[in-house]
Amino acid sequence: MALSRSARLGALATAAASFFLVAASSAPTPGADGIGDTYFPQLGNGGFDARHYALDVAYDPATDRLDGRTTLTARAAQNLSSFDLDLQKLDVTKVEVNGRRAHFTRSGDEIRVTPRGPLAKGRTFTVTVTYGGIPEALSGPIVFGSDYGWMKTADGVFVACEPNAASTWFPSSDHPSDKATYDIRISAPKGLTGVSNGRLVSTYDKGGRTVTHWREGRPMATYLATATIGKFDVRTGRTPGGTPIYVAIDPVLANSNSVDVYAVTAGATDYWSQVFGPYPFEETGAIVDDMPQAGFSLEVQSKPAYSAVRSEVTIVHELAHQWFGDSVSVAHWKDIWLNEGFATYAQWLWSEHQGVRSAHDSFVAGYGSRPAESSFWQTVVGDPQRDTMFASAVYQRGAMTLQMLRERIGDTAFFTLLPAWTKLHRYGNASTADFISLAERISGRQLDDLFQTWLFTPGKPAV
Incomplete structure (x- = not known):
């Protein structure tokens, strides 16, 4: 049946109105300037998912200057009008999106990139940033009062970036929840070697410099990337x-x-x-x-x-x-005990494996050496706060929590739980709640009281 002319015009008007409503509801908007981590609110960036970094860095130890070109391949998670990248101190000279020059502005450690046209949700795009300058190590109370990040040595540089210093040397979405694969090319004067993540793809000389190309083909958090250079x-x-x-x-x-x-x-x-x-x-x-x-x-x-x-x-x-930390990474930094408590407990397991001391005896030694009035017991391990996220209790009381769990559920369940955890969240992110849930599922026991006591309640627990 054919429609009359007036009916056709009415249908077209209705369709146009519907299209306008859909377009308006999905109008491009800026990506957030952080993922909202309570410890580092502006780390990471919203609106896209990082997929791959191609890093080209050239370093001159004589001047301490770094020149870099980073190409990030990402997937838009919303209709994007603009998005942010994290980069500290270094000067940006050019930004391109999909090979076309893009406008950018800077506010502190945030670079706001505005492509020539909006990026549709689900679309894969590239952003290339050319930059340079003298990187500055970070300092403060977070990492044992030490400098960290890009640190100059006698013959090169030592690069160790946990938790928030990857952006001292390359633009990124600098949060462990946004993992990606990497190609890292390091150019250094001949006689020096650039060492990075994954496997060595090639080494070649170019002029008076040596270039090493490394490829990390497994997803990696930004803070785990390195470009350490030296003899x-x-x-x-x-x-x-x-x-x-x-x-x-x-x-x-x-x-x-x-x-x-x-x-x-x-x-x-x-x-x-x-x-x-x-x-x-x-x-x-x-x-x-x-x-x-x-x-x-x-x-x-x-x-x-x-x-x-x-x-x-x-x-x-x-x-x-x-x-514990690299393959299975924290979803938010408050869950840092999932990294440090597990690695400390691994030390106890190694001692047990070597026949030196059982993990139980390591627990007893650590527990007994700290009186109830010690400030050690006041750290809330499950949420230790930013400036004390690497407090000794996060390591030691975190390990004690795992020994208490082992003694509660038994060795069979405990040593089933550990590989099940790393398999379930392999190359991903997880939280304390995720671990408790899996421990309860594998053991068949309710464990809220144990974790509440050892991770979230200040004071020395009774044993």
Whole structure:
């Protein structure tokens, strides 16, 4: 049946009105300038999902200057009129979206990018940022009162960025909830080696410089990325279990280590693969640099970075993080005990494995050495607050929580839980509530009281 002319006009008007309403309801809007983490409200960015970073960085130790070009491939999570990237201090000279010059403005550590046209929800796009300057390490109470991030050494730079310093050297969505894969190319003067995450794709000379190309093909949080540069003695091979291994040690430290970093790394990687589930990355290893000013080590994905702290217990701790923190990352920084409590408990398991002391005895020693009036017991481990997120209680009381859980549910359930956790959230993010839920499901027991007491209630719990 054919419509009359007036009916056709009425139908067209109705369709136009409907189209206008749909268009209006989905009009492009700016992405948020942060994901809303209570500890770092402006870290990360809303409106898109980071998929892949291609980082090209050239560093000159003589001047401490970094020149970089970062291309981020991302997927729009809404109709975007503009979006933010995190970058601290460094000067931006050009921004392109999908190969076309884009307008940008800057407010503090936030770069607001406005493409020439809106980006439709679900669309994959690229943003390329050209930038440079002298990176500045961060300091303050968060990381044991130490500097962290991009730290100059005698012959190069030591890069360890937890929790909020990746944006000291490349523009990013700088929050662990927004993981991506990486290609990282590091250009440094000949004689120096750039070491990064994943596997080494190529090394070549260009002029008076050497370029190393690294590829991390597994999703990675920004704070775990590194571009550590210096003189290194490199040893490669495979662990007894077959995992490729790459260990780089500053020759200044060649005779100062009381531990065989290569051997312990290989042995711990294989042992944790039995306890925690298959090793989650393509390569294991270590970066050992002469950087005593840092005073800490970091679970850099695939190659933990060690500064002045080089001991067997440190190595097994950082390697445990490859499962707890790197593969399974926190959804929000308040859940940091899921990283540090687990890695500390791994130290107790290693001692048990070596026949030195049981995890129960490690618990008893830690519990008994701290009187009830100690400030140690006042930290709320399940939400320790930003400036005390690396307080010793997060590590030690977090580990105690796991030992209490083990004794409550028994070894069979406990050692089923650990690999189940790393499998369920492999390459993703998870929260304390997620862990409690899985522990209850596997054990068949209600555990709210245990976690409430050990993670969320100040004071020394009764045992």
